Amino acid sequence: MRLRNAWVFGAALAVSVAACGGGQDKSSTAAAPAGAPAGQKVDTATAGTVQGAVALDGTAPKNEPIKMNADPVCVKENKTPQFQETYTVSSDGKSLGNVFVYVKDGLGNYVYDPPTGSATIDQKECRYHPHVFGMRVGQTLDIINSDPTLHNIHALPKNNAEFNTGQPIQGMKTTHVFTAKEIMVPFKCDVHGWMNAYVGVLDHPYYAVTKDDGKFQLKDLPPGTYTIEAWHEKFGAQTQSVTLGASETKDVNFSFKPAAATTTN
Amino acid sequence: MADGTIHQPFSHQPLAIEMLHKFAKFLAACTVLLILAGSLVTSHDAGLSVPDWPTSYGWNMFTFPPSMWVANIFYEHGHRLIGSSVGFLTIVLAGWLWIAEPRRWLRWFGVAALGAVIAQGVLGGLTVKYFLPPAVSTAHAGLAEIFFCMTVAIALFTSPGWNTRAPNASPNQRDSVVDDSSLRALATATTVAIFCQILVGATMRHTGAGLAIPDFPLMFGHLVPDHWNAGIALHFTHRAGALIVAAMVLMTSIAIWLKHTDRVELGQPALLLIIFIIVQATLGALTVLSRRDPWINSLHVVGGAIVLTTSLVISLRTWRAKFDRIEPLRRDRARSAQSALDGPVRPVGGDPQSARIPANLDVDLGTTAQRGGA
Numbered sequence: 291m292r293l294r295n296a297w298v299f300g301a302a303l304a305v306s307v308a309a310c311g312g313g314q315d316k317s318s319t320a321a322a323p324a325g326a327p328a329g330q331k332v333d334t335a336t337a338g339t340v341q342g343a344v345a346l347d348g349t350a351p352k353n354e355p356i357k358m359n360a361d362p363v364c365v366k367e368n369k370t371p372q373f374q375e376t377y378t379v380s381s382d383g384k385s386l387g388n389v390f391v392y393v394k395d396g397l398g399n400y401v402y403d404p405p406t407g408s409a410t411i412d413q414k415e416c417r418y419h420p421h422v423f424g425m426r427v428g429q430t431l432d433i434i435n436s437d438p439t440l441h442n443i444h445a446l447p448k449n450n451a452e453f454n455t456g457q458p459i460q461g462m463k464t465t466h467v468f469t470a471k472e473i474m475v476p477f478k479c480d481v482h483g484w485m486n487a488y489v490g491v492l493d494h495p496y497y498a499v500t501k502d503d504g505k506f507q508l509k510d511l512p513p514g515t516y517t518i519e520a521w522h523e524k525f526g527a528q529t530q531s532v533t534l535g536a537s538e539t540k541d542v543n544f545s546f547k548p549a550a551a552t553t554t555n
Numbered sequence: 556m557a558d559g560t561i562h563q564p565f566s567h568q569p570l571a572i573e574m575l576h577k578f579a580k581f582l583a584a585c586t587v588l589l590i591l592a593g594s595l596v597t598s599h600d601a602g603l604s605v606p607d608w609p610t611s612y613g614w615n616m617f618t619f620p621p622s623m624w625v626a627n628i629f630y631e632h633g634h635r636l637i638g639s640s641v642g643f644l645t646i647v648l649a650g651w652l653w654i655a656e657p658r659r660w661l662r663w664f665g666v667a668a669l670g671a672v673i674a675q676g677v678l679g680g681l682t683v684k685y686f687l688p689p690a691v692s693t694a695h696a697g698l699a700e701i702f703f704c705m706t707v708a709i710a711l712f713t714s715p716g717w718n719t720r721a722p723n724a725s726p727n728q729r730d731s732v733v734d735d736s737s738l739r740a741l742a743t744a745t746t747v748a749i750f751c752q753i754l755v756g757a758t759m760r761h762t763g764a765g766l767a768i769p770d771f772p773l774m775f776g777h778l779v780p781d782h783w784n785a786g787i788a789l790h791f792t793h794r795a796g797a798l799i800v801a802a803m804v805l806m807t808s809i810a811i812w813l814k815h816t817d818r819v820e821l822g823q824p825a826l827l828l829i830i831f832i833i834v835q836a837t838l839g840a841l842t843v844l845s846r847r848d849p850w851i852n853s854l855h856v857v858g859g860a861i862v863l864t865t866s867l868v869i870s871l872r873t874w875r876a877k878f879d880r881i882e883p884l885r886r887d888r889a890r891s892a893q894s895a896l897d898g899p900v901r902p903v904g905g906d907p908q909s910a911r912i913p914a915n916l917d918v919d920l921g922t923t924a925q926r927g928g929a
Binding site for chain 1: 601603605607623626627686
């Protein structure tokens with residue numbers, strides 16, 4: 291009889307735990323925008339734009355010089371002194387480039403057309419081009435070695451599978467597909483320690499990377515309330531909330547202070 | 556010799572044994588180079604600069620064009636080549652021991668060294684295949700020290716000094732080798748402590764905690780860190796461990812100098828150990844102050860290995876008397892030599908009753924070595 295009671299108690303406990311879990315799922319679903327039912331595509335007729343700029347409030351630290359003399363080919367490819375691209379700023383020093391801006395939250399369950407082309411990262415003149423970029427989950431990443439020297443491209447993601455691919459021959463091209471969204475996936479070349487890049491992998495198309503002028507645009511956003519995040523490799527990330535009406539264009543501006551730079555050893 | 560006894564029955568080792576000893580020393584020296592190469596790989600963050608294993612960018616390791624050994628590949632590929640060479644030399648040493656060495660346990664010890672270097676190669680490959688997981692990388696570093704200890708031990712076991720009575724020992728002097736249990740315990744504990752300290756250092760190194768405490772000699776401006784995390788705790792443990800190891804080294808050396816003043820085979824390495832530990836502490840401090848300069852950092856790793864093996868040599872010599880009980884060299888080979896059966900004998904080592912050496916054993920050794928084909 292005691293054993294039977296124990297089974298009943300255990301079953302009741304299991305049901306109650308499952309019920310608690312179900313409740314959490316429901317609340318998560320409820321957080322999605324009302325206008326984003328599952329499987330619906332974005333109506334471009336009512337879509338708007340979020341645009342803005344990333345400013346630098348202060349003086350950017352100097353980029354670290356790069357010594358390429360460990361590889362004669364890299365020296366030959368670069369006649370002028372080389373520096374890291376950590377702090378890419380406008381000529382007046384007030385705008386910040388290489389900032390990855392994207393919609394972090396608020397899109398709900400929209401579905402998007404699969405990306406048509408592939409993203410590309412090129413190893414040229416012993417640097418990665420581009421230094422910061424974005425791509426979609428499931429999109430093909432073309433990895434190219436344009437240098438007449440060896441490179442390995444080593445991705446260090448946390449949500450995706452780590453990979454390290456050698457490209458010893460100039461003109462080699464390999465591909466990779468990320469299967470999960472991740473902000474950000476660092477790349478490094480273990481041969482040339484100064485080479486590094488970052489890719490933001492998203493399950494939607496609303497992302498941009500600022501140029502030297504700090505400007506960005508996120509087009510074709512459906513009406514809704516969104517969290518926009520701006521990420522910089524040293525200054526960290528900032529978020530802002532914006533509500534976009536039908537066919538509206540809203541400005542969202544970010545400002546980073548150099549003192550916020552994270553140190554790495 | 557008039558009474559038929561000899562004081563240094565092993566002073567004239569057969570040529571094959573002498574060559575074997577020299578070869579073992581050569582292997583130990585090559586292992587130092589290998590440890591330096593390995594530490595340079597980590598110091599330059601070059602562990603994954605050759606992304607495939609056992610091939611190198613698709614080439615066979617030994618045909619990988621030198622023109623491609625650029626930047627960090629030089630360190631990683633160089634480490635692989637030196638490692639392969641040490642592996643090959645270890646095969647030769649194990650084979651040589653198997654053929655020429657009369658002590659069975661030492662023959663098997665050579666096989667164990669070969670197994671260790673093979674395991675070390677596999678661990679090295681796993682570090683590449685699995686993107687330098689700290690546990691595997693630390694095991695790779697730890698096994699490197701163990702293998703180095705094995706090569707040094709083999710060099711010691713095959714040395715004339717190991718197999719020779721003290722020159723001034725009388726025929727019936729029991730203490731022709733040191734048999735001091737307290738020194739034995741202290742020296743062994745010191746060696747174990749050094750090895751543990753190296754493991755902590757390797758863990759610190761492979762988890763990126765080398766500069767978790769960025770200043771020296773203070774720690775965040777204090778004698779003890781004012782805040783903690785896993786990296787700081789690990790780094791602090793390594794610094795505290797250095798003090799403990801230094802104290803133990805000092806105690807061992809003082810014990811040797813006080814109790815065994817006339818024992819050169821202990822006194823000399825004890826002095827060297829003190830010198831090495833000072834150099835090693837200096838290199839450790841400079842590693843922090845230079846913000847982990849790759850060469851200083853790597854020399855610190857090599858210094859640790861040298862401190863460890865110096866202490867190991869002292870420890871093994873304090874255990875020398877115990878080896879008389881397991882070494883069949885004298886007894887078995889003496890028994891197997893027909894001519895030795897009638898020769899006069901004398902007590903040796905720590906057990907004068909059980910171990911007896913025929914007077915003409917040096918001749919017997921030479922005969923046996925030739926028979927072994929060495």
